[in-house]
Amino acid sequence: DTAVSQTPKYLVTQMGNDKSIKCEQNLGHDTMYWYKQDSKKFLKIMFSYNNKELIINETVPNRFSPKSPDKAHLNLHINSLELGDSAVYFCASSRGARSYNEQFFGPGTRLTVL
Amino acid sequence: DQQVKQNSPSLSVQEGRISILNCDYTNSMFDYFLWYKKYPAEGPTFLISISSIKDKNEDGRFTVFLNKSAKHLSLHIVPSQPGDSAVYFCASTEGSNYKLTFGKGTLLTVNP
Numbered sequence: 001d002t003a004v005s006q007t008p009k010y011l012v013t014q015m016g017n018d019k020s021i022k023c024e025q026n027l028g029h030d031t032m033y034w035y036k037q038d039s040k041k042f043l044k045i046m047f048s049y050n051n052k053e054l055i056i057n058e059t060v061p062n063r064f065s066p067k068s069p070d071k072a073h074l075n076l077h078i079n080s081l082e083l084g085d086s087a088v089y090f091c092a093s094s095r096g097a098r099s100y101n102e103q104f105f106g107p108g109t110r111l112t113v114l
Numbered sequence: 115d116q117q118v119k120q121n122s123p124s125l126s127v128q129e130g131r132i133s134i135l136n137c138d139y140t141n142s143m144f145d146y147f148l149w150y151k152k153y154p155a156e157g158p159t160f161l162i163s164i165s166s167i168k169d170k171n172e173d174g175r176f177t178v179f180l181n182k183s184a185k186h187l188s189l190h191i192v193p194s195q196p197g198d199s200a201v202y203f204c205a206s207t208e209g210s211n212y213k214l215t216f217g218k219g220t221l222l223t224v225n226p
Binding site for chain 2: 004040041042043044045048050055056058090092097098099100102103104105106107108
């Protein structure tokens with residue numbers, strides 16, 4: 001009965017390919033996030049959606065495009081993958097968009113670009 | 115530009131003793147602070163938080179202390195248990211903001 005789920009858990013692909021990561025939450029939350037944890041271990045916010053509206057869009061290459069078909073889903077599509085995109089990507093959700101609200105994280109997707 | 119710094123990448127303590135994890139921040143606008151705990155192959159989970167109007171918040175074995183003048187917070191775990199072994203992330207934010215800024219994490223190992 002997973003609260004925040006992500007698929008796939010592991011993704012290995014070649015440079016230049018396009019890939020997607022899916023995220024679903026069953027908590028009834030109205031806000032969802034994508035974070036990137038790179039080799040330096042920082043967890044950095046990439047995007048946030050509140051009620052399907054984009055509210056955070058950090059300085060992320062426009063090869064990354066989030067899509068929120070409904071409040072329970074937030075997918076991340078990455079075009080023309082580069083070596084530097086290798087990282088663990090975490091999806092999260094919260095009730096309310098304010099940053100002090102507890103965020104619930106998925107298990108992460110480890111992306112390896114060869 | 116590391117606004118949240120956890121300068122100890124790792125910490126090892128004996129079961130039953132106190133664990134103290136430290137975090138420093140540089141942004142004076144931060145007014146809310148959170149600790150998240152992460153086990154391998156799992157996402158972070160919320161542990162405890164503190165608002166800048168307080169200097170201490172306690173929840174069972176976990177206590178967070180905030181020293182605003184020093185821009186420093188610490189997480190105390192007493193007594194430490196082997197199940198506490200995990201990576202602990204400090205995070206800070208302005209309450210009116212939408213964005214959390216995380217530190218790099220500290221790996222805590224509690225030895226039986």
